[in-house]
Amino acid sequence: MDLSLPPASPATAEGFLRRPLLDAHGALQGYELASAGGRQTARALLQQADLPQLAKHRLLVLPATPACLDDLPLDQLPPEHLVLLVDTPAGDDPAEIERLLPVLAALRARKVRLAFGMTALKKAYSGWLGLAHYIRVDLAALAPQRLDMVVSFITRQTPAEAIATGVHHAEQVEQLRALGVTLFQGDWFSRPSAKAKGVIQPSQGVLIEMINLLQRGADAHEIAPLIKRDPSLSFNLLRVINAASNGFAFEVTSLQHAVMLLGNKRLLRWAAALMAQARAPGAAPALAPVALTRGRLMELLARELLSPQDCDNAFVTGVFSLLDALLDMPMADALGSLALPEPVADVLLRGQGLLAPFLVLTIACENHDDAAFARAAEELHLTGAQINWAHLQALAWADEVSTGW
Template sequence: MTSTSDHPTPSSDEGTGDHAIIARQAIVDESRAVFGYELFDRSTAHHAHTAASDAALLFNALSYAGSEALVGRKTVFINCTHDSLVGGHLELIHPDKVVLEIPTLGPQATAEDIANRLPTFDALRQRGFRLAFNQNTLLPAYVSWLQHAAFIKLDLTAFKPELSGPLVKHVRLHAPKAQIVAEKVETAEQHERMALLGVKLFQGYWFAQPAIVKAKTIRPSQATIIQLINLVRQQASTADIEDLLKKDPTLSFNLLRFINSSGFGLSCEVTSFRHAVMILGLKKLFRWAALLLTTSRKDGAPAAVGQTAVVRGRLMELLAAELLPPEECDNAFVVGVFSLLDAMLGVPMDRALESVALPDSVQDALLHNRGVFAPFLDLTRACESGDDEAFARCADALHLSNHQVNMAHMNALIWAESLAAE
């Protein structure tokens, strides 16, 4: 596995607050094109590598850091503990996207301990995961593991240069289907030696040092997440779950961003809450919510800006119901609830929307203030401003009376207050 010298540690101001900090190091092919990235969790300094940290790393990579910016469409290599190999978090990702790096067992492991891991490896491969092992798996005791290897990583700092040839030959004899990755490549001589032996994948400082990706995160309140978990456990209807998603913009934002990440492996974009719930299904929705709960902060209560976003969403939904077809009302809600996403994330709106899939009509309203929802958003903002002239102008543009708008605004405020009180 990659040593601590390859793992950058966060500075004293990192790993706190609302940031997911993930390091990545490129794995390159013989032409130095990026084949994939190995990811390391840097959100907490000096933390132990556990099944929970494995789950958090994958979850943060997909839900928070914006997997397109982090790894694009490249293969992701994740270090795993044996406990994490049977974790529910693996059900949330597309197997084609991830290689699981698996360590050998401790020095006290018996032949029975080693053999007992084989059914787990077989089940993971049946689901489509590829497994990577290090050179310790070339020891005689682990020969049974090699049939499951898609990759063997050879740490060039772990053996003398003259052993390179015999080790490569051993891999090809006992794991003929496995690709060899030469890691900890730090010099041109090391690269050339392994390349002459036919190795085609390389990782190390000679090519790229691990780079830090620090992403702003917004996390729902734990109380809201627990409500979602309870709904799922009660096998609530899609409509009930959709109602809860409408309650908390941070919850719905994270769900849409997660389900549209490259790690989830969908061929089409999901742009509505109902569609997301139906595609994810109750079992995976439970897994997602449980992981979200474990990675959320205890003081993660929605700020005032989140409350305002909920009011906007409901107000736009009510106003749209006066003039637009029913199927457009959900999109009107999304426009309102995401209209403050830039404030919630602390980044420009165009950047905020890069990590979540939304219909073109919604994007047009949020980014360019145009399209069918733009006049509704203008009116919603006018309701907050106290500017009577702007209010009258926006209401007239939609041919809505003051009474209609004021009643809708009052109902939206009451609805948002009732949600906050639950």
């Protein structure tokens, strides 16, 4: 498979951004997608070539203006995995509200899910509410004393589930869950908890020890006995080395042989990816696919611009940018136990170095940060089409890896 970035073009699409959509247990349910700058809506996003692969397992929430609802290319995606976040008409125009009612009903009849913002709770949209699958509750735009009333109305008076946006703390999740909110957007899951204990779990400890050995240039005779201490690591390594994609004509049954065949660079990547899975107790399951997406996206963006060694470091940087949340401790403490390449530590501890703009761009893609996205893309001389390609490849890869473990 050719994994080089597509060539730059003066007429490329805008880059797209995403927000993870999580349930109350912190498991990833889907993504809300939007274009950088907010100028493209569902029609343009539906034309992304790799979107169907991503929609196999996740909900995809796409912004939809009233003007684009009549002629959407819906055949590319499973309709039950597509959510249209429909804007309300400007000025709550009664004629436009009425005109769109049969359009929305036809979309729902095709099993497309419909989502509306809090504006749709106005009396003028009473006909729309019966078609809603989701209502978004924007915590930043809602007075705290009105939260209970709004969520209660959604859950009791409409067929819709409530999606809370702008959630920044685990305590908010518990409060909202008690009120009946089922889906959440925000960055609370990617931070260490308020009561971070900083206790390394046994599986994490083995991986940390392995990473440190690899950084010292240890050979298979030292690394294989360490892997044997954790049966799940042993099984995973042999599964990886015997995968059809490696092309070996024989089955590898010896851990020492597997370590020799993979080599230290690939073992470091493997250990970093496994660290994303070995999260602290209570940490959100979504951390794994999000961390893996960050690593893969940074690696793909770096491929045309940096050396192979720097690309490996880009992958590790992306995964370990969530190490504080994965280990539930401050980043300085988390990195203090690891011997990491200097370029990785430069970015994660000091926000500087060759890989810094790649991490800025990667996080901007995840947080709907238009300004940071534009600055980093310009600094790296990457077009929207190039970033989109890498972004979708990274999402699909992370989804496949995280669901396969």
